[in-house]
Amino acid sequence: MPKIEVYTQPGCPYCVRAVRLLSSKGVPFEEITALHGTAERTAARERSGGRTTVPQVFIDGRSIGGCDDLMALERSGQLDPLLQVA
Template identity: 75%
Template sequence: MPKVEIYTQPGCPYCVRAVRLLQSKGVTFEEITALHGTEARSTAISRSGGHMTMPQLFVDGKFIGGCDDMMALERGGKLDALLGVG
């Protein structure tokens, strides 16, 4: 199974949607809370190449994108293979 990490911000509806999608797939993942002004937020921005919005999904250290990107992969039938499920 690939290592899945997702940076989220409390109260963010896109973050909730992305986490629910991962949960529905039975994926083991690490959720990292990345509030504004925290080291976790700075790390997420740096790792993603400057992307400022949350959530931010990484699979095996590679930046995949945010919620819209995840949903596009899901609609295209590519997310399961990326996550190593199904």
């Protein structure tokens, strides 16, 4: 299984949507709370190449992007292979 990390912020509807999709896939992932001004938010920005919004999703260290990017991968059928699910 790939290592999946999701940087989120409480109350963010896009974060909820991304987490819900990953949960529905039955894959384990780490949800990292990344509030404005925290080291976690800085890490998310640096790892994503400067993106400042949440969620930020990483699969095996590779930046996938945010919620819209994750949903686009799902619609195109490209998410399951990344998550290694049937």
